Amino acid sequence: MKLYISRIILGVFLLSAQFIFTQHLSKNQFKVKGNCEMCKERIENAAKKAGAKTASYSIDLQTLTLETDDTISTDNILKRVAEAGHDNEKFKSTDTEYEALPGCCHYERDLQPKPVENHQHHSKKENEFYVKGNCESCKDRIEKAAKDAGADSAEWNAEKQIVTLNFDPKKTSSDKILKKIADVGHDNEKYKSKDNTYKNLPSCCLYDREIPFGEANPKVHTEEGTTFEHNDHNATNENHGNHEKQIEGVTITGSKAATSLNKKEAGLVFNIDKKELLKAACCNLSESFETNATVDVSFSNAVTGTKQLKMLGLDQKYTSLTKELLPEIRGLASAYGLNFIPGRWIESIQLTKGGSTVTNGYESITGQINTELLKNAEKPETTLNLFADFNGRAEANITNVSPINDKWSQTFLLHGNGTFGDTDMNDDGFLDRPKGTQLNTAYLLNYNDLEKSGLGSHFGINFIKDERTSGQIGFDKKIPQDKQSLYGVGIDISRFQVWNKTGYVFKGKPYQSLGWMNQYTYHQQDSFFGLRNYSGKQQTYYSNLIFESILGNTNHKYKAGASFMYDGYDETYLTNNFKRNEIVPGAFAEYTLTGLKYTLVAGARVDFHNLAGTQFTPRLNFKYDFTPQTILRFSAGRGFRTANVFAENQQYFASNRSVQILQNGGNIYGLKPEIAWNYGASLQQEFKIFGRKSTIVADFFRTDFQDQVMVDLDRSPQQLTFYNLDRKSFANSFQTQWDFTPFKNFEVRLAYKYYDVQADYLDGRREVPFMAKHRGFVNLAYSTNKNNNGGFWSFDTTLNLVGKQRLPNTSSNPEEFQLPTYSESYAILNAQISRNFNKKIRAYVGGENLTSYYQKNAIVDVKNPFGNYFDGGMVYAPIMKANFYVGLDVTF
Template sequence: MRYSYFILILFLSNAAAIAQKDTVFIWVDGLCGMCKNRIEKEALKVEGVGAVNYNVYNNILSVVPSSAAFNNNTLQMAIAGIGHDTEKYKADSLVYESLHECCHYRDPEIRADHLEKLDASSIISGTVYLKGEGIKIPAVGASVYWEGTNLGEFTNENGEFTIPRAGTTSLLVFSYVGESSDSVDMRGQREINITLGGGYELQAIEISYKKKATSYSFLTPGKVQLLGEGELAKAACCNLSESFETTPSVDVSFTDAVTGTRQIEMLGLSGANMLITRENIPDIRGLSAIYGLTFLPGTWVEGIQLSPGIGSVANGFESISGQINVELKKPENSEKLYFNFYANEMNRFEANLNLAHSLNENLHTGLLLHAKRQRDQMDRNEDHFMDGPIGDQFIVANRWKFNTSNGIQGQWGLKGTFIQNNSGQLSGENHVHPGTGVYNPWLASMDTRRVEGWYKMGYLFPDKPKTSIGLQLSALNHDQTGYFGKRKYDAFQQSFYANLLYQSIIGSTDHVFKSGLSYQYDRFDETLGESIFLRNESVPGVFSEYTYNYINKVSLVAGLRADNHNQYGFFVTPRFHFRFSPNERTAFRLVSGRGQRTPSVFAENIGAMASSRSYQIVNPQPYIPYGLNAEVAWNSGISFSQEWQLFNKPTILNIELFHTRFVNQIVVDYDANPQKVLFYNLNGKSYATSFQSQVDVTFFPWLDVRLAYRFNDVKTTYQLDLLQRPFVSKHKAFANFAVETASSGWKLDATIQWQGQKRIPDLSGNPAAVFAIDESPDFFIVNAQVSKSIGKKLELYLGVENLLNYKQDYPIISADDPFSEWFDGSMVWGPVFGGMAYTGLRFKIDSPSKNR
């Protein structure tokens, strides 16, 4: 391990040396021509400085290093030594007072007098936006520079910039990852507001672009894929579990052939190994690990941030394979009214209504409503089981956002989820089950009542603009009752989460630290059959994270947290992220860290309840949840991102390789006995290696193509044998084609997926499994959707899922005798039913803030 860190430090040093050959921009305070001469003269005396230029309009010193001997700290110390404050060092008061009175930049009256005299036409300012669906989003970290020069700036967190004019050119270039660069002639102009994906405001000129539905950040230390509303609109996206059909990084499958429940996977591991947050507050976990994906309607979502690999220590210790952060629509800038209606050929109907209102400029509220109903029983594969659940679903959320005059910003909200689902055999038929004489149908039911609330607050210190403090609070009450055939499963969860964060800089914005305290409390009460499982978990924690950034070329994040679990004891979680970008279109990343979590073994494996398998915990230990140890894993990964012009076509390439090694894992064993599912602590190896290569190409302004290939090698020791994890395909190929004709309002999206073979658990001991196989066949899935915009308010869409009508034969073992000991609906490796058509509409009325 120490050799790895030595190599990393060596690589970091070399990266810094390479980066130093480019122009360096340093903030230095000054006011006048005398300041300029003094600063430039002193800077040229410093070893390694080749050329300098100080701009009194924006207080930026541009430095071109002449050799690797250049040292930023040495230069800033030298400048502070002659009386000028820099971004890292403050000049001595006596030296400052010795400056000419004209140069006293700390005096408000002298500074104001200079500002009045400055020629404002020498400064260009403005804002860069990205265009979403009816909304302009500030482009954070966009590059703004003068063509053919090294004089440039990055936009701030609000998308704003200021840049001094260059004497050699008037063409100002704007660029952002995933967008085509554009240059604007700024002769005679001092301000510009440009929307990449929409146009720019300048002398009534409007230049149109196309905003990509998915974008990638080249500036974040960890890889982040941003799924916008445009990406989510490529499919029906009725809820979060259906929001990844056009994203190759996430796999979506069914838990079983009875309940119609979907689950997701990333890096070859189940979704329970991911940290799923709602606006950076832990959300889908515990009892909601599987069903919770349906608790977030897709039309409520503004965007999704997808991050493979280990996450930040500030977000907790539970993430192992990655993080999915869901951003809901914000009341201050979302549509005044948004209505969505959906219907499919299985007679499933859904309606969503989003309302937003600003009471004043400091107080905003939003109301989000969702309703779903399906009453008709469908059985298209003719196994006398319903293809999907019937029932009702109602979800409502009310959120508020506020700003105060003393600099405090915050939000709070309440959400209620009420779902009643029924599945199983068709009712109204006489089901005579051989050997039992039972006439009642085999049915499953789940009734969920969940209420949750949250509060977030942030404060930026006015005298320390780089220092802030934040507080996150959330609480929930989750109550569910259900049964699967003769098996009862009731569960109750109460949770409370608190996270206090403090962030500031060390000398300059190159060195940022974040520290905080967290507390997680969970109370669970589960009844499975006649057995009761109680657990109370209390985990206080403390964390700290340091971030180093070198002119946006090198980023390093080192984090450490310590937590004390009331049953598993004290543990430490280290995490590390590193990024090197030789230019703004290239990023190399390295990530490594530890994760730990307490699985909810029944809720996370609820698909086995659609069978006659009994649940058995092997060799349970006293005084810990389920009698099993916590899951502990180390995740490490490398990735490479590159944007370039392929035959003059904008292209983005992403390559990633991740490896997860479990120190302990709760093994879920379907192989040992076809009448049981076993849970026991890992005794041997368990790992997941995932490789993915993805390329996104804009062939024409109206055609985007996404191609990907993924390889997963996921193995676990089942008792004595190291076997491939069941139902995980080693190989996957993916293609998405997005056609959009802006002038006519038509959009066409088609996604093709090829799934390789998957291992099936050993069913040789089940005499009813007459069609049992060791491996599934490979297969293709094709989804397509066409939509038409009518004006700016109305959009109609029509789509088909599983266009090739591919389905797994005999997904339910012993479907004709579900009360027998051999009944099993959990052996699902492919689509349970065939193709399905759907249609719907989207109607919106934008608020004034969205049109500004």
């Protein structure tokens, strides 16, 4: 009997266990608004606390993927997510919940919840009607319109997007009331507002009009009198960056732009994501802007083959180049630092034109370019990238991003490249690019417990070893320079970095935080250019402490903090040694005022430079939204920097120019610091063409130098002269850019740039050399739809049109070694075709400079490299003809 009972109990147990373990798990994807890693952590935690088995939020796709069993309501989960401050497709956060989020988490509130129906949705009663709106102002407007149309009472619920009406059918009707509500700007289930009426609403009331609703009456009347039908059931599909909402017969598709202009920022800030970087052979940071119209990329000389960036008509040194918001490419790294950030390591780039925030330092004059490394993954992910071109360059990248637990995650980054072939496309006997190798490795460790303890931290370490050899073909770096007749260039660089960023969000005060950033950098370069030696060592320690809070409410935010910078330089050029220590403590404050249609950011910092004296740096950014589609911006600010005349002008060392410094009583090479003011204005206009979003941005910036270290190449072709500006130096930059999509998956970017850059040299005002006045830009990108395996094709092409440039004066040279006053105009065409076979394998093939335009006489007196007239720094165009490459990406 006992055995029989035991068997029954065991059978019941097994059946119960089978039921428990075979419960149906369903996976759903929902639209949820968020901005950053803090948002991701908050959304996922809220979902899990509400009963989700798993929750994974994608910042790029703005989607939350939930795995739940049949006993859990996804509505309850999404309601908890909304209560945490994040609007989603079913529930909207209250204004109080949204405003309580940290400033970095304030997303654009353009997503409206869909009406909640059926067994998991709100059951709409006979006197309830769907009406779109956003805030308390909307509520007042809707209820007043309903009463004006004869309703005895009206109550609008923002969360459910429903108005409850009580009225006498003998005096009015629901149609009459809803039409009146549409007349004041609010779409509803029977009537749609006129576009002009909608656009005249305050910006806080501009709800999302993309997904109409109306299940009670599926026919919604538009202003033209036509109707369309739909239902509210939806499915979400991914289409290589596109997001589709399918609504029974109607498919509405939106896509996240590869490069987007941040509409929330007071400054002109472009966000560049990985999708943009994959459009070209993005082997390092210098090649990350091939498809970007704002930044100009050019070769700096014909011997070392390095590339430099220019922005707003001025050299790279006037742009603050940061990594993880920490100082990166500056000082001794100026010449070759762009090669030290591999393209496959980059998660995103933020590009700011004009004056940037004072919290990031004093050196930014023309803008800031910040690079964020890979460190975000929902599950362990390892990628392998292999690249090779047809001229002997090869590289490999391995990245691994993996969560350790719910608080810790880590990233391993490994890069190696080598150039082994002798490339001499113009047959001048000199290598068009150096041969050599680079080994680059980094480790990142992240801790995120902002929701519970309010603490987050990021740690990183990076080591680089780069060795390059260039010059005449046949040069042997192992043989001493004075023992061989060939001209050679050798550059060996070792670089080590370690950094930490730690932040704390005060409990009960999500708008208040404290952050502390620290970084140590060691950089050493040993190099020679023919018979000239240049070596340098730099040690840098940087620290930045930032406190952020509000004054009364989140419309009034402020930041305040202190920074410290130490630079120790030890340089040797020929037999001359230059040593200096720069010690710069500083303090700053910044105030942000946010109104319904405007944002004002005003900041200032004071820095106590031991060699340059006390420097005051004010900056101002202002944004005004005429409408959500028309945005005007103004900026003004001051910046200063100390010039590293040797490190920043190494492109001219590959010549026989003698270096002359005309000292002016300063403490840095006998020169004073560089100081400049930058002013700018831009207009952003969005509109629809071909039924799709289109954006035109026009901007103008002017930079006026109060003091500048002039690099004078005109005094004599045999001299490189440095001295402080005596009178005026300015740069005017105008750019207009149009982004539009003629049809699905086809993106077009057109741009035109005009530069007027002039300076008063010792012998008069002249245009600054190597700067084209006119530039044109065309980028075309097309992708096919995904197949069942997730595979698709991508086609990208970029055309750069470069106008004539003034060249340095060489009139005193013998006639055969003289350059024209202006260069030729030319065009460069790049193209790439890639094939994603599925989500894990991608292959690509491409070509650079397909027009094969190259500078035929890139080196002056190339046959006599040790003669008086030899000069490899007079480069204004590519020095290589068309180059083809292939690559493979594999994700594990």
